[in-house]
Amino acid sequence: MNGKPLVYLDNAATSQKPRQVLEAMDDYWRKHNANVHRGIHTLSVEATERLEDARKKVADFVGVKDAREIVFVRNATEAINLVAYSWGRLNIGRGDEIVLTVAEHHSNFVVWQQLALENGAVLKIVPVDENGEIDLAAFKKALTKKTKLVTFFHVSNVLGTVNDVHRLSGIVHRKAPRAVVVVDGAQAVPHMPVNIDSIGCDFYVFTGHKMLGPTGIGVLWGRREFLEAMPPFLFGGEMISKVSLGRSSWNELPWKFEAGTPNIAGAIGLGAAVDYLTALGMGNVRKHEMELTEYALKQLGKIDDVIIYGSKDSEKRGGVIAFNVGPVHAHDVASILDSEGIAIRSGHHCAQPLMEFLGIESAARASFYIYNTKEEVDKFIAGIDKVVKVFKLRSTDYSLRSTAVVSSQ
Ligand SMILES: Cc1ncc(COP(=O)(O)O)c(C=O)c1O
Structure with a gap:
């Protein structure tokens, strides 16, 4: 790609x-x-x-x-x-x-x-x-x-x-x-x-x-x-x-x-x-996705500018991570990742009432399945690092938006 x-x-x-x-x-x-x-x-x-x-x-x-x-x-x-x-x-x-x-x-x-x-x-x-x-x-x-x-x-x-x-x-x-x-x-x-x-x-x-x-x-x-x-x-x-x-x-x-x-x-x-x-066994499917999610949450958490929505506990969430990178529009995040061959979703995710509730217009979203690997999560994280570099983000340049369900990293 x-x-x-x-x-x-x-x-x-x-x-x-x-x-x-x-x-x-x-x-x-x-x-x-x-x-x-x-x-x-x-x-x-x-x-x-x-x-x-x-x-x-x-x-x-x-x-x-x-x-x-x-x-x-x-x-x-x-x-x-x-x-x-x-x-x-x-x-x-x-x-x-x-x-x-x-x-x-x-x-x-x-x-x-x-x-x-x-x-x-x-x-x-x-x-x-x-x-x-x-x-x-x-x-x-x-x-x-x-x-x-x-x-x-x-x-x-x-x-x-x-x-x-x-x-x-x-x-x-x-x-x-x-x-x-x-x-x-x-x-x-x-x-x-x-x-x-x-x-x-x-x-x-x-x-x-x-x-x-x-x-x-x-x-x-x-x-x-x-x-x-x-x-x-x-x-x-x-x-x-x-x-x-x-x-x-x-x-x-x-x-x-x-x-x-x-x-x-x-x-x-x-x-x-x-x-x-x-x-495959659905228990194994769940376990694999939880491992990938936990790893991705940990790696994403190391990037100052990333705002993750929802629980940080992989036991309590499926293999879906919605996030924003500072003030960068989610479509820009997805475009930069796309240029690296990484397909994520961006936008309102058919959940506009939730976006309104969170006080945001859109979010980027990475979601995993049986064929995804830890190496792919690493590529995804490298892609987010690229977003931070392209936009020359310094977390002091903007204030992290805080709403009821935002957990800022
Ligand atoms: C939670 C949830 N419900 C319903 C749907 C609708 O699925 P479909 O478009 O296949 O009807 C989706 C699809 O994204 C979904 O994520």
Whole structure:
């Protein structure tokens, strides 16, 4: 990349794909391509078996016993929209309360904001503390008898915070018995062992492309009794049981929510990604990322001008480090690193409410995955040293911005 070996540190945005994933999809396209579920011929049966096999693999991967609770969608965003349209529109009305955190990704923020605007519901936004963790006192206080839905991230895509989702779900169910809990697992499932059945939430979403799989395939898990009671999100083929001139009835789970021809190759690719991660062991994936994160935090901490957001404890964060280099714009940081072949992200990270809360416009972000190495972290640190030199920074030239969740090094 730009004459240097690529150092890919933009994994929170999307991951690279292993050969096994590409080959599984290629094999499907070349040898088993047919439409699923409605064919009697052998090729269609093969395609259907591969799609449903992928669903079973995904269910096992996240500790879900009943694969009918795994709905294939396009991405995490679509999964959240499905819950909002199908469950939300039916159950959340004027004066009802939706509780969420200020650190949500736009996909888990705008959806609820718009539902609240449409239905006259109240949006209650819980802050995070100096370590980037949900302010528990504020969280508990926000929960009332009127709370209908509570949602939070499992791992923050900016602060890296790993939420204790089991504990949070328990608090919600005790304090707000009428509320459902929706967990955004987009940054958790790719990076650590996740057992949805043990969390105690009602809906959990994640996305294939961040976990070695292809784009265009994501997952909604929902508690069976909720999914059974919810009306379809989209109408058309595949999702019906019987259609007559005057009325229609719906297919069983999960196909009731999968209108039209699904992303068959995408699901098969996700199944192969799950096989790959399972062979590595998710405990090992987490350990590797924690080691890299700890090392990167330590090295970054030696550079006076770097401001890191969120906890400095790698146990409490995923492999995501958002930071700024003094007053330098994050896009300039990313451009200088790019000239060294190092890919990081810069901007608002689809978390503008959090940026506003932190009092910043943007941040740079390095995020790690299975294929990153300590040597690559060293190159990244050398890149940051170059930023400091290019901008001739002396930490006395500016004051480090301090907000609730900034930890200046
Ligand atoms: C925490 C979080 N939630 C949701 C999403 C949305 O994922 P997708 O764009 O695949 O729907 C992302 C993607 O960056 C994310 O980081």
